[in-house]
Amino acid sequence: MTAPPVDAVRALECALSLCRQELAESRGRAQGLALAEAVFTHAANPLAVLDRHYDFLRVNDAYARCCGKPVEAFAGRNHFEMFPSDARLVFDDVVQNKPASTTFTRALIFPDQPERGVSYWDWTLVPVLDADGEVDALVLSQVDVTEREAGADALRQSEARYRRQAAELELIYRTAPVGLCVLDTQLRYVHINEHLAEFDRLPVEEHLGKTIRETLPDTAARVEPLLRRVLETGEPVLDLEGRGETEPGVWRHWNSQYWPLKSADGRVYGINVVVEEITERRRLEETRQREQAFRSLAENSSDIISRFDRELRRIYVNPAIEAILDRPRETLIGKTHHDLGLPEALAAALDRPLAMVFETAQPLAAEAVVPTPKGERYLEARIVPEFDASGAVETVLAITRDLTERKRAEEALQASERKYRALVENLYEGVWLLDTEADTTFVNARLAELLGYPATEMLGRSVFSFMDPEQVEAMRGNLLRSAAGTRAEYDFEFRCKSGEPIWTRVAATPIVDEGGRYQGTLIALIDITERIRSAEALHRREQEFAALVERSPDIIARVDASLRLRYVNPAIERLTGRPRDWFIGKTPGERELSPEEARLREATLRAVFESGEERIVEQRNPSLNGERIFQTRLVPEFGPAGKVESVLVVERDIDDLKRAQEALEELTLLDPLTGVANRRFLERFVGREWMREARQRLPIAAVMVDIDHFKDYNDHYGHAQGDACLRTVSQTLRGALHRPADILVRYGGEEFIVLLPESDLAAAREIAERLRQAVEALALPHPTSPIGDRVTISLGVAAVQAHEGEFDQLLIAADAALYRAKKKGRNRVEASGAPAADAARPP
Structure with a gap:
């Protein structure tokens, strides 16, 4: 038998090789198509594919849910016959000009889901071109951006509120019965009302642009340190009472409050100063003490309870009024409605029923609409006489109820009816x-x-x-x-x-x-007239979505029941530098993972196979730049019998986000000047260390530290040297703490707190003395100190069993001990008794 010619043998071998290659490519395409189908089906965003005439070829479950229709309701239907809109102009432009993609925002109302109201969506159109470069199909992706649009709307509303509040603020400045001014960071007057200008005995124009030191030189030395503390700490200084002779023989009392003005990022850009005259309030102190029993009932009432004397001055009001007027109730005591700066007609209307009760000695009811910082309030009052021992009306009591919400509810109902009709018209x-x-x-x-x-x-x-x-x-x-x-x-x-x-x-x-x-x-x-089905373009659809998976920056993979990788997209190559074929067929234990990470991944995969439930976890992946944190979504894929046959794995790199979050959290706990813990750290301390001490029934101590006569040091050397002094003292204090658990916190200005876990009062006092000696040994010159020639500190010590007290009580006790140390000459350590005994610091 003659052997076949050599050329024929070679031709046969080539044919067999081509058959093998085509078979392998066919299997690869099948796997890619299956993966594309899974990604399309499980995509969280609505996706749809339309032909060049805008007939639906395919939609995913998310798109169908979004529209409130079953998937099959879209087959063959025309997009603009189902959803008529002017968006067709955009679609036509994409078909005509063939951009790579086009994104635009649409406002939608879903008729079968009226509770959703109007929602906003970003639509992205991607044209798919045929071999001739013409548009063969369109891929439509939708992303719900309602929250983004709501944020923009909220910004517009916020701007409107800001303009309204600015007008209200101007009105308050003109009519407020208290002195008001705004200072910038250089303590210059930016704004001041007539009331405060009159109190200072200077015209308004002589304040603006000048500092406190220029306008009130006698007062500046006392208030400037407090104002600068507000600028430095961002914390208000409240209830500073003062007394002065404004006219010969006329002494007036006042109360000052310094409130920081902060920008959206928390930066202090100025100070709001409120000065209220309290001379009359002092005169009424004895009267208020006699009414303590009455107050115990009135203080907890949700109604506004006020008492007026025969001159129609309010001599008592309960806390409920603060929610209405948005101001401390103390600012109302001793004032008539005219004193509060109300419009003359309104003040007279409010006074009329009060005067009538004084005249007739009979109770009556009255209603009024009162302007407040929160808008107009509808108030209803029951006014009753209170008699003295002789039977004459001595005072009247007004019980006032806020009916605003009821009125607003009625108005809201009417508005709701209008909105309902508008909604129906646009369904x-x-x-x-x-x-x-x-x-x-x-x-x-x-x-x-x-x-x-x-x-x-x-x-x-x-x-x-x-x-x-x-x-x-x-x-x-x-x-x-x-x-x-x-x-x-x-x-x-x-x-x-x-x-x-x-x-x-x-x-x-x-x-x-x-x-x-x-x-x-x-x-x-x-x-539902147009119900046209089309079974065309399945192959094209699978190719389109397979291309989406291959270009995804996320790692997308499929794992079979033996936990072996059957598919992974090219994103794995960019992460690891290895070809993706290296991963195919491997379990987590056979890849470059730590034993613990491999065990966790295999356990998670088994849990998805067993439960049939989707899971989202965080995992660590080795990369060319070291380990990175990924958020991994594991989606079960079911076979015809309802059993999980494979798991679709989608991994997204969140490592940079996690690191940024951790770094930001650490930065917020440190004082930028001294590098020690700040006041925000105390919140974490209470939430962790204090609770641990309480559970273990251990003692805990606190040392309150204050640099003696630091203001004089600042005035002599300047703020730059003052900051250097603060850094040196804080480093010395921290160096004198020998236990890792002991914590130094900058409490504000020149004040520090030392937290000493598992320390009783005696141990804490020894540590405090060591701190005092360490600072004194620095021998930092302080030529203006009235107690010596160097920088010294005063310390107050307190301790408590953590399970028997509160953290705030401990700080109050330590602060009271610090106060005693200052009163006894400074540069010394004073220990507190029980925290409850030191709860009230002397003024």
Whole structure:
């Protein structure tokens, strides 16, 4: 037998090689198509593919859920017949000009989900070109950006509120019965009202642009350190009482408050100063003490309770008024309605019923609309006389209730009705309201559009006039069921004005009154005339979505029941530097993972296979730049029998985000000047260390530290040297703490707190003395100190069993001990008794 020619053998070998290659490529395509199908099905965002005529070729579950329809309802349907809108202009532009992608924002209302209201979506169109470069299909992706749009709307509302508040603030400055001013960071006057200017005995214009030291040299030395502390710490200084002789023989008392003005990022850009004269309040102190029993009841009332004397001055008011006027109630005591700066007519109207009760000795009720910082409030008052021992009316008591919310609820109901009508008019569904005789009482614009009639032409006509005669009996039966109280859904054919038939899906709901009596039928319908199916383009759709997976920056993989990788996209190569084929067929334990990480991944995969439930976890992946943290989503994929056959794994790199979060958290706990812990650290301390001490029933101590006469040091050397002194003292204090658990916190200005876990009072006092000696040994020159020639510190020590007290009590006790140390000459350590005994620091 003769051997075949050599050329024939080679040709046969080439044919066999090509067959093997084609078989391998076919298997690869099948795997890619399966993965594309899984990604398309499980994508969280709505996705759809349309042909060049905008007929739906495919939608995913998310798209169907978003539209409130089943997936099959889209097959073959035209996008703009289902959802008419001017977006068609954008679609036409994409088909004509073929950009790589186009994104635009749409406002949508879902008729079958009215509770969602208006939502906003970013639509992205990606054209798919054929071999001739023409658009063969469009990929439509939607992302819900309602929260973003809501944020923009909130910003607009915030700007409107800001303008309104600015006008209100200007009114408050002009009419406030207290002195008000705003200082910048250089302690220059930016704004001041007439009341405070008169109090300073200088015109308003002589304040503006000048510092406190220029306008009030006698007062500056006392208030400047407090104002600068507000600028440095961002904390207010409240209730500073003062006394002065404003005229010969006339002494006036006042209360000052310094409030930091902060920008959105927390930066202090100025100080709001409130100065209130309290001379009259002092005169009323004894009277208020006699009324303590009355207050115990009134203080907890949600109603506003006020007492007025015969001069119509308010001599008592309970805390409920603060929620209405947004100001401390103390600012109202001793003042008439005229003193509060109310409009003359309003003040007179409020005084009239009070005066009448004094005259008639009879109770009465009154109502008033009162402007407040939060807007107008509707108030209702019950005013009763209070008699003295002789039977004469000595005072009157007014119990006032805020009716604003009830009034607003009534107004909101009316507004809601208007919104409801606007919503109905703009629904995608047609809305048809019929009375008991099946006559039309209301149609929305959509229904009129569907049937081709003006809405006014449909009103009053019977529903039976919009259908063929043979359809009348069927509709009559449907309405009878509605009259019987049955809600029904059915398909029905109506006749348009043009004579064309229109098939609709009808949802009919009976309308009943409060007694349950039938009042008519509400019909909501949608056009379902165009139901065209198409089985074309499945292969093209799978190719399109396979391409999406291959270009994804996320790692997308499929794992089989043996925990081996069956597919992974090219993103794994960019992360590890290895070809993705290296990973195929390997379990987590056979990859470059630590034993612990491999064990956790295998356990998570098994849990998904066993439970059939999706999971989201954080995992660590080795990369060319070291380990990185990924957020991993594991989605079970079910076979025909309902069993999990594989798991789709989507991994997203979140390492940079995690590191940024950790770094930011650490920075917020340190004082930028001294590098020690700041006041925010105390919150973490209480939440962790204090609770641990309490659970273990251990003692804990605190040392309050204050640099002696630091203001004089600052005035002598300047703030730069003052900051250097603070850094040196803080480093010395920290160096004198020998235990890792002991913590130094900058409490504000020149004050520090040392937290000593597991330390009783005796141990804490020894440590405090060591701190005092360490600072004194620095021998930092302090030529203006009245107690020595060097920088020294005063220390207050307190201790408590953590499970028997509160952290705030401990700080109060330590602060009281510090106060005693200062009173006894400074540069010394004073220990506290029980925290409760030191709860009130002397003024």
